Amino acid sequence: GENVEQHPSTLSVQEGDSAVIKCTYSDSASNYFPWYKQELGKGPQLIIDIRSNVGEKKDQRIAVTLNKTAKHFSLHITETQPEDSAVYFCAASDNNNDMRFGAGTRLTVKP
Amino acid sequence: NAGVTQTPKFQVLKTGQSMTLQCAQDMNHEYMSWYRQDPGMGLRLIHYSVGAGITDQGEVPNGYNVSRSTTEDFPLRLLSAAPSQTSVYFCASSNWHEGNSPLHFGNGTRLTVT
Numbered sequence: 165g166e167n168v169e170q171h172p173s174t175l176s177v178q179e180g181d182s183a184v185i186k187c188t189y190s191d192s193a194s195n196y197f198p199w200y201k202q203e204l205g206k207g208p209q210l211i212i213d214i215r216s217n218v219g220e221k222k223d224q225r226i227a228v229t230l231n232k233t234a235k236h237f238s239l240h241i242t243e244t245q246p247e248d249s250a251v252y253f254c255a256a257s258d259n260n261n262d263m264r265f266g267a268g269t270r271l272t273v274k275p
Numbered sequence: 276n277a278g279v280t281q282t283p284k285f286q287v288l289k290t291g292q293s294m295t296l297q298c299a300q301d302m303n304h305e306y307m308s309w310y311r312q313d314p315g316m317g318l319r320l321i322h323y324s325v326g327a328g329i330t331d332q333g334e335v336p337n338g339y340n341v342s343r344s345t346t347e348d349f350p351l352r353l354l355s356a357a358p359s360q361t362s363v364y365f366c367a368s369s370n371w372h373e374g375n376s377p378l379h380f381g382n383g384t385r386l387t388v389t
Contacts, residue, residue, distance in 0.1 A: 168317075170317070173315070196375030198377055205383075207365050207380030207383055208318070208380050210379075213377060258375075265317040267317040268315075
């Protein structure tokens with residue numbers, strides 16, 4: 165089955181700096197790559213997603229890039245703010261919606 | 276819309292006890308699933324369902340049962356709880372018939388087995 169690896173496990177940045185989280189996947193059949201943000205005591209919430217026919221997608225301060233050949237995808241957050249502090253998960257799935265998650269990255273944005 | 280609702284929020288069980296974690300969604304989603312979240316391991320799929328009357332096993336199904344008698348509800352049953360089942364459990368749903376779709380998560384049930 166699919167295996168998703170996520171790095172780093174923790175990330176601390178200064179407010180206003182950029183943050184980058186990287187994931188790799190193993191199954192070439194995976195074609196959908198969402199990113200979720202989880203705040204304390206809550207369930208994960210989708211922040212951005214990308215499909216395999218697209219190399220990059222941007223939504224305001226958040227962007228995701230996908231390299232299908234290398235089987236890796238990344239989340240980029242620019243101009244970070246304290247409210248961006250949370251745990252972020254990447255995921256990968258194929259057409260069966262069998263979604264596998266990375267282990268998560270705890271992002272801390274210091275004011 | 277309430278989205279995905281999970282009850283209870285917290286539960287403490289003794290080893291060997293049984294219980295049912297409830298999950299309901301009001302978005303008419305065909306796909307529903309259960310994940311467990313453990314430190315450093317992300318979210319692991321326990322069971323999932325692509326419609327009423329259909330269930331299948333995920334990555335870590337042992338010790339758990341599910342059923343799907345209606346589109347709205349997808350309960351998770353622990354027949355004989357073990358300390359290894361101490362975890363945070365999340366229910367999720369999506370519009371599966373639209374192909375790969377984002378999962379909508381509930382706020383979780385924190386389960387402790389002593």
